[in-house]
């Protein structure tokens with residue numbers, strides 16, 4: 001295994017403009033308003049789940065997040081689990097952000113200082129006065145020319161962002177209150193399944209008009225990714241119960257929503273409608289697969305192989321499959337190798353496991369034509385951590401391409417071409433972002 005990169009390739013990858021396929025970037029206006037703190041969930045993001053995974057209790061977590069408590073106590077409780085979690089990929093991204101952007105370099109050490117924590121917080125607060133902090137971090141520090149945020153809004157700075165929009169609330173609607181919310185959102189009246197599909201069409205067209213470049217589906221957090229091709233009548237029957245807002249139970253009526261088993265035919269049917277709209281409007285679809293953020297979910301639900309019937313039924317659709325399907329990255333490779341309409345995305349993966357990101361990229365470059373691989377998506381709320389992640393992604397990609405060169409598989413030129421495709425040109429073409437390609 002080569003540890004150091006070929007210097008020329010490292011320099012090329014370090015300097016290359018990036019299109020970032022996936023972020024959850026907080027609104028910059030909101031960020032200016034609220035107090036910022038390294039120990040808040042907003043600032044350290046995924047690290048919080050590693051602390052829980054390491055053993056942090058709900059009470060300790062509440063103390064850590066409570067800004068009214070003594071910072072020294074909060075820092076102490078953080079350190080009692082950080083000492084175990086500081087070796088993860090999530091921790092590394094946080095460390096890089098604090099080191100490069102705030103000059104605090106001791107986070108990965110055995111005893112990071114309270115003083116460093118205070119200094120990061122002071123600089124976070126100062127950054128709220130910066131007139132274009134996001135542009136500075138993403139563009140100037142990260143050389144990220146465009147990112148695709150999944151923030152359920154098209155009202156983003158279009159010079160930095162090209163939005164993804166979810167229609168999951170149309171798919172997973174399972175209660176009368178859910179129907180009413182969709183009616184308000186779309187200004188449509190929804191009496192039956194036809195109305196629901198038509199309201200979805202209205203919302204979709206509006207989002208496209210407002211600049212949506214891709215649909216995003218995050219339903220793998222709540223259900224299995226198997227979306228059967230159910231008869232319309234079955235979906236209609238379920239939706240009639242949802243709209244009625246009541247259902248018979250032991251002779252009485254309840255106001256509860258339906259269970260997942262009851263709702264599944266409706267959800268499956270509606271997801272197919274979303275895919276059909278994507279085809280009609282020539283918009284690609286990003287799908288969450290693999291690991292779930294947070295703690296305590298069901299990984300088998302999100303195996304990308306559950307999606308295979310969609311890939312077969314909709315050859316005209318284009319699917320961007322997220323997170324390498326981790327830990328199903330090899331299953332995903334077989335899907336992308338088999339199906340022309342399946343593209344694979346390393347978003348989130350360089351911080352889940354830098355080692356797996358490199359191994360996966362090696363495997364994918366051998367199995368999948370490289371026009372179908374997206375090399376980076378930060379998947380972060382805070383731009384500072386998206387930057388930290390981008391540093392790790394560049395390092396990983398430079399190392400893999402260097403290994404290809406050292407093994408005599410690629411010329412340096414070939415490595416540059418592949419690097420440009422992975423980090424910029426593939427996403428530019430796939431999402432129709434209108435940037436100039438780096439290589440022709």
Ligand SMILES: [Zn+2]
Pocket residue numbers: 022023024150379
């Ligand atoms: Zn995400």
